[in-house]
Structures are given as structure tokens and as C-alpha cells.
Amino acid sequence: MSTPRILAWVAAAIAVAALLYAPMVLRSYGVYLLALWAVTTIAALGLNLTLGYAGQISLAQGAFVGLGAYFTALTTNAGLPYPLAFLGAGALTFAVGWCLGYPALRVQHHFLAFVTLAFTTLVFLLLRNEQWLTNGIYGINDIRRPTILGVATGRNVSFYYFALVMLALFTFVQWWILRSPWGRAFVALRENPLRAASLGVDVRRYTLMAFAIGSSFGGFAGALYAPLVQFIEPNSFQLTYSLKLLLMVLVGGAGHFMGPFFGAMIDLLLPEWLRFTQGYYLLIYAAMVVVLMIFCPKGIVGGFVILRDRLFKPAPVRRPDQPAGGTAAKPSA
């Protein structure tokens, strides 16, 4: 194994150990935040699949988290067992995501961004206005935390470990998808749809698939979000939330496997670290994102990759038939 690869494994091992050990040293709120990080990362992983790997820009991931959360809250409060509600949330968002994928077949880039943006706002309006179902702006209270395999997750620590196991599961699923022929097809679509089509990739099917799988990650994250937070309201799933998820993926590094982990961490934990600045933390956060994008437009992990290449590769080897870059989402011309 090459040096950077060993370093990466060591870093991953340390990170996992730290995540497992964290509840011993953190207070309940800190554990809650880490659980929220795990849940948010699952949603961001899904968006990274749609956006970073398949190259389809989506401003609807927050809406899918909302759909998943509402579905879970409503069905479990009606008495459905949590595992079924969890799977149901995933199935529902998979189906809706598949349908939302159809516009992606017709329009690309910024137009797709606008369609998904409209979808997010429509979902918000439905959640707010259909009071008979969603209780409108008052939201849904008292969402019970489930008992998984005989372990009650009522305490933040136990829910945190549950969320962590789920994050590990979805990380594995993502890894498995990406190295499967599907994953290769997604990347082929992003890099050059015409070429992918001429090589026999079913563009239509894989575009819809990328959307549906990415959205279902959002739905699953929502199914975890509802019992974690125990109170959901339409405002949480407004356009701002979808924009935040997009920000996480791009700040972390779109199209990089580890990107969402870093992006979600910065988005959730930075405000806490900046708490000493009192009211100014959002201001500082926003300024930092702008500065990061100016100096490191491929995100944090993209920055790492550049750093690694500088440190470990003495001379850049570039074959003439392979253009440089191509790891992040392609710009639309």
C-alpha cells in the first residue's frame, strides 16, 4: 500500500475510535449533536451520490428528509412498528425521487436546480397547509424513540450508537453501490452522457436510479431524524435546509467519498465551536464558506487530494488522452 493510503486508513481508524469513545467524555447535548451529525451525514451521502457522482444537481434533499421524517412520525404515532416505518420512509422517498428524476431526463444543470427547488417549496407548503394530516405549523410532538433489538434508545447515548450503526450501514451501502456497475454507470453519466449512452449505458434508467437512491438516503435520514429530535415542523424542511445540505456536500467535496462526513461536521459543529462569538457565528460561518470556495473550490477533501498529490507525487503523470481533474461535478457551460 502506498503511504497516503496507509495514512488514510490510520486516520479512519482513529476517527471511528473517537466516535465510539466520544459519549464517555461528552455531555448529553454533545452526544445529541453527534447523533444529529450521523443522521445528517446519511442525507448528505445520498445527495453526494446524486450530485457528486451522477452529476444531477438537486435542491430537494431537505424535502426528502422532511417526507421521511413526517412519514415515520405519523405512522409510528399511529402504531406501526419502527422498522416498518423506517423501511416505508425509504420506499416512499425512493418512489417520489424516481418521479422527480423525470425532469432530470429533460433538463439539466440550472434548470434542474429550479425544478427541484420548486419541488422543495411545494412539499413545504403541503406540510404546512394540510393540517388534518400534518398538524400544520404546530408540528408533530412526542415522537417516541424506538426499541431496537431489545435496546431502548430513549437516552441520547443509546440513540447515538443506533445512529452510528446506521451511518456505518449506509456508508457501506454507498461504497458497495459505487464499486458496482451502477456506480460506474453514474460516473460515466456525469463525465459524458453521450459517450456513456454509446457504450450501452441506459441513460434514462440510471438517471432515474441516481435520483431515487439519493432521495431514499434522504428519506432514511428523515426516519432517523424524527425520533432523534422528537418534534418536527414544516419550517425545518424549508428550502434553507436543502441549501444547507447542498452546502455540506460541496464544502466537503462533491464526488469525494468522505466529503459529506466533513461537510456535515463543519455545518453542525462549527456553530457550536463558534458559540463564544455569540450572535456572530452564522456571519463567521458564511464568511468562512465564501473564503473556502474562493481558495479551494473543490471542497475540503478536494483540498486534501491536491495536498496529497503535491506531497507524494513528485511529477504529475498525465496521459494525453485523459484530461486532468474530473473528480468533482462538471461545470455546466
Add this chain to the structure above:
Amino acid sequence: MSSVLQLLASGLATGAIYALIAVGFSLLWQTSQTINFAQGEFVMVPAFFVLVAMNLGLPFPVAALVGIVVAALVLGVLFKHVIVDPMLRHGVLPLVVATIALSLFMREAVKDFYSAQAQPFPSLVADRDITIFGTVFSAQSLTVIAVAVVVVAALHGFLSHTRLGRMMQATAQNPSVARILGIPVERMILYTFLINAVLCAVASILISPIYLAKFTNGETLGLAAFVAAVIGGFNQARGAMLGGVLLGVLDNLCAAYVSAQYRAAVPLLLLVVIILFRPQGILGRAEERTV
């Protein structure tokens, strides 16, 4: 009947403001492929420039001019040089993120350094009602429409009847050919950013007396600008104008006749339908796609 006319007039007033914002938005897109997610905040902020100038003791007309000039410098020149230029060669996405973060930054800056409360803002004319053919119109709506029409007409005249304007249009249509023809493309793009900032500042001065100046104003305005620009036609300033007016009228009529709760949904549904069946917009030309 007179209530329809009234709704139409107030819808036209809102629509005229949307149109100003949407035209700037589509100009930026045409010349530099900048999708400005902070466009709403670009409209929210100039009102506060004006308020600061008035707090320094300047009378309103002077303060308004100062506001427009400061907006042109900060939201035009500074925005282009500091944020857009370094990022543009990396594609659209980093810039999208940067403008989202910028919108958050501007909102928070106004909240933290000016006020979180809605601020009263002087209006251009005293608010009274004018009766025309038995229908009561508010003087404010009529003023807004008049100012917007003058600004848009001036912009249109500038773009299509002056040498500079035509150079800018050429830049928007095909930068490479424009460069070959000896047009200083970079400077033309800078002018576009200046025009956008001025349009936003004018919209700000028109809308703030109605909605009050508040740090959250940008959210709805930005969305309206996107929708208007896409409905009308992303690559045509005329389209954005039509889109803005259409949106304003539709919004007011829907609030009155369809459902106040779902009034925000109607423009969005229209947006989706337009994108799916006529992606180039009502007045737009079909864009050639690379793939």
C-alpha cells in the same frame, strides 16, 4: 370589476419590481453564467445603505442616490472581483455555494450590525389614493409602476440603441466572437454587474416603503426573481421582464381568488410546467446544449 382593476394595479406594481430584479438576474446569467443565489439579498441590502446615509443626516433623495452608488460599488464591482472572478473558471457549482453563503452573510450582517426589526422606509410619494374612472388606486403602486417602466425603458434603449449596449449584447450572445471583434469582454461583464447592482438598488428603494426594510426580505424576493427569469426566458432580458410582471399579477390574483395558503404554489407549478414543456421560457430562444 373595480376590484379586479385594483388587484391588477397592485399586481403590476409588485410585478414591475420583480421584473427589475429578474432582468438583473438574467443579465448576470447571460454574460457570466453566474446564478446569483444572493439576488434577493442584493435587493434587501441597498435599503439599509440608504438608511445609514439618512442616519448620517442626508435628506432622502441624496441618501437614495448614495445608496445606489454604494450598491453599485459593493454589489457590483466588489462582488465581481472578490467572489465571481476567482471562482468562475471552476464551474457553476462553487459559485452557487458561494452566493448561497453570501446571502446568509448579508442577512446576518444586517441583523447583527443594523437591526433585526423591520425598519420604516420613506416612500417616494405621499401615500394617498387616486381615483381613476371610479376605481381607487394607491399613488404608491402607480409610482412604482411608473419608475419601473422608466428604468426598464432606459435600460432597453441603452442595450439596443447605443454602441456600448450593443457591445454588451454581443458579449452576452457569444463572448469569443465578441472578443475577436475587439470588444473588451471583461469590461462589458463588469458593466453588467454594475447594471444588476443598480437595478437591485432601485427595486430596493421601490419595495422597502411597502414591505418595510427587514433582513429577511431577500428570501422571497430572490425566489421571485428566479421564477420570473425562468418563466419569461432565461436568456432574454425581455423575457425576464414579462416573467416578472406575469408573476406579480398572478400572485395577487391567486391570493384573492384561488387560495391564500397556496398562493406561493401557483408560480412554482407554472415554473415546473414551463421548464418541462418550454425550457427556454416564454420568450427565450432555445439554447444549444453541449449534450
